[in-house]
Amino acid sequence: MTLPAPDYCISLFFLFLQVQLFSRNDPFPFTMIELIDIHKYFGDVKALTGVSLQVNPGSIHGIVGENGAGKTTLMKVLTGYIHRTSGSILLNNEEITLHTPMDAIQLGIGMLYQEPLDFLQLSVLDNFMAGNERFSPETMSRILEKLSKRFGFEMQPDTPLHLLTVGERQQLELMRLIHVGTRVLILDEPTTGISDEQQELLFSALRSLRDEGCAIILVSHKLDEVDALCDQVSIMRKGTIVGHQQQPFNRNAILQAMFDTLPQKETAPARHQGNKEILKFTHVCSSNGRSGLDRISVTITQGEVIGLAGLDGSGQTVFLRIAGKLLEPESGTLQRFAAEDNESDSTDSQTVFLPADRLNEGLIPGMSIREHLLLADETPLVIFPETGRQKAKQAIDKFSIIGTPDTAADGLSGGNQQRLLLALIPTQARLILMENPTRGLDVQSGNWTWQHLLDQMPDNGAMIFASPDLEEILDHASRVLVFFDGKILLDSATSDTDFDEISQAITGRIKACS
Template sequence: MATPSPHTRLALRGITKRYAGTVANDGIDLTIAPGEIHALLGENGAGKSTLMKIIFGVVQPDAGRIIWEGRPVQMRDPAQARERGVGMVFQHFSLFETLSVAENIALALGAGAGTPKQLEPRIREVSQRYGMPLEPQRLVHSLSIGERQRVEIVRCLMQDIRLLILDEPTSVLTPQEADELFAVLRRLADEGCSVLFISHKLNEVRALCQKATVLRAGKVSGTCVPSQCSDLELAQLMVGDAEGLEARYDKAEGGTPFLQVEGLSWRNADPFGVSLENLNLEVRAGEIVGIAGVAGNGQDELLALLSGERTLQGHDAERIRFLGEPVANLRPDARRRLGLAFVPAERLGHGAVPDMSLANNGLLTAYQQPGMLRGRLIQRSRVEAFAADVIRRFAVKTPGTAAAAASLSGGNLQKFILGREILQQPRLLVAAHPTWGVDVGAAAAIHRALIELRDAGAAILVISEDLDELFQISDRLAALCDGRLSPQHRTEACAASDVGRWMAGQFDAPSLSTAA
């Protein structure tokens, strides 16, 4: 085994971590040099999250050594890791929702950094410089998923860091914003800061990272120089069998309109929130309509109105229709009885109850399915069978139906939530960010499931920041900007530049010749 160079920023040697019934990390070696942007790749459940938590002091390894700048160390807790110059942005956010952006950042930086009020100018300056504008006084609970991730990234970048760990940092960024972030990371690397970059977007890894370590089933399956590999070769290192990862799907013509949104306007009482202005949208049976947009442009508000979490009364109830019938005044359970299924943007806490078993999480939305209830009594065997069917058909990696939702990796929980909704055979599926933060194998499986549901006659609405995903699976495309929705166009008539203009609010696209 090679002795770490005194010029090595971080070296892991033989890191092993066991949990009941599984070995999360099995003898992992990893070396990162100063100024190096190093990718950590692997499918969901491969051990990436555990390894990152060990580096950041959240989890203690059962065996192995951590060598920091040539000296063996123990990262006892995150505070000690931060003192050494390690910053980390988790995929699942660690923010206090009732506090402001500035208060959250002040807590992370400690008393010596100044009061929240004193930090506000610096927060604005840093966030603007990195292309992730934030309003320091805004309360976190009012932020979209994408805006919350901006807080995490900016909070980390305001520290005096020597190793920056980023877990799926571009999941909610446009390609242009991702390019701006990459420019920042390259600048940091030029100044000597090391970057450990975790992403399932292989084109990003190839463009940004000098080296990559690939994990599979808790072990290092290989190392490579990403720029010298194709996406398919990287995917094969990650999942072994790369079948279906480069699938191209035929575009479909929708049939009968199922979801119709006409002249929908909604005024947001939150001064930092987004109001919706005269939205018109149609989703037909047997098609997928994709909506692009930068996070915080009205996606959350639209999803709440479509799912029934927020209702409209009086004449406004007619603004949203299922098969011609007004539904905007109906609660979520009533809309589900009409055929709606919903995959929210936030997995834990919204899509699933963290401490509840998978079986009970399945029951949460599938209780109206035949056999789930007899009168008011839960039929436990049917509930267990339904959850087991989701696990089997969507290849969810878990010990079983009794496992808590919080015990699953992000991608596996996403597969469970999506599978739970699809197996209810909905007539309309509204899915927010269906493959956010999942590995290439899971993303391919989710895309196939959506296409199969479309081909079975369902109407599907997908809201995503991933333009590649939207172009791959959508039959028609639109974009949200500042609460306004562009017209929908056939995907094959669109270019990425067209969608980019819509995302910026420029809805006139003279290059388009065919509109749906």
């Protein structure tokens, strides 16, 4: 018997190894991060009850669930922002202890927040360098340039951060996390408030990171983006995981696991449109915001639901804030309501503005539901502990807010905060202005919001909302105004336009309307 030649043995060994390693579809067959039976209690409130989850390297794992399901709490536990009550976290099969976010960063776990946690006063490069032990602007500038090229981002190191859009700030934060060695990347609702183009750039960057072996966890309530990006999805409900799925996902099964009933889409009811002017902009200019407003002239009449589309910072926000008299136009004239209406009631009490950043701009943290309603209403001169309690209870019932009259606004989940904001809209409001009304809301809460808004809108009023979600605009608005660089490029009834035309206008590929 002859023994095989040594080189033949070596070739055989490598062949065996190749068969073992690449016979599976998954190129990274090991679990990178594992959460075992995680519990988190805040006093008597059980935020997480026995959550177990495995995330593999080289995969994008979606976490979906309605508002208040515990997704954000789970991610905060994983990044060391809050401490778990019990349970274990394994990283590459070794148990880890996370006392602070710094511990997580050192272990390669980083999180990209819905609102990036950055320093608006500093430059792009300063932000990129933040947290680095060594101070070497030239080297870091080169690294930033290299990373920007790699992901297809466009970023100038000297640009002050406050001039960047939320999407661009996210891109910068993503590069910073990659630079500090993040291997487990968590994204919390990353597409909220960013344009479609920025979303595509972000998705392509995430796919390339996945291919390099990063484990990515995507927290979202948008099933479309989970479908487009994730390899697996876990569904959370009431603080625990209620289901897992692999691609291809069964959307109905996911929705059923998330909610008691399948959400139904609300469509705008037919509404009588009159000729009475509700809002009239005549050659209005402003230098506020990124693009300002450039001689905007538009008339909005009663019964109209106007959707404002455009890239983040194209002028929609400034438009809404000028309409709400939160900003003054630098030139041009603004008229709210027809002249004869102004005599009967104050125009201010007939106009309401709901900002996108509910807790920072719309509600008052530390103040209760009762106090919010007292402030919004005709506040009595003298207030006793029982003043407004009955009204608050009625509003809680009517708006299905999960809380009591004494619950603080910052103790409510995102969906309930939105419900509280809606409860604050005065009954006499005729001009309702909203920035991204369903921001951060799950499908169920979003639908509820629209149902309520459309039901409550008076026939002699109008509603204007800005949204980065074109579907939302096409579903609920009767007319769309598309902003680009401070101008209105498209002004059309939603029945006379389509997704493609609006998309083209958003990116400035059509001529400005007269």
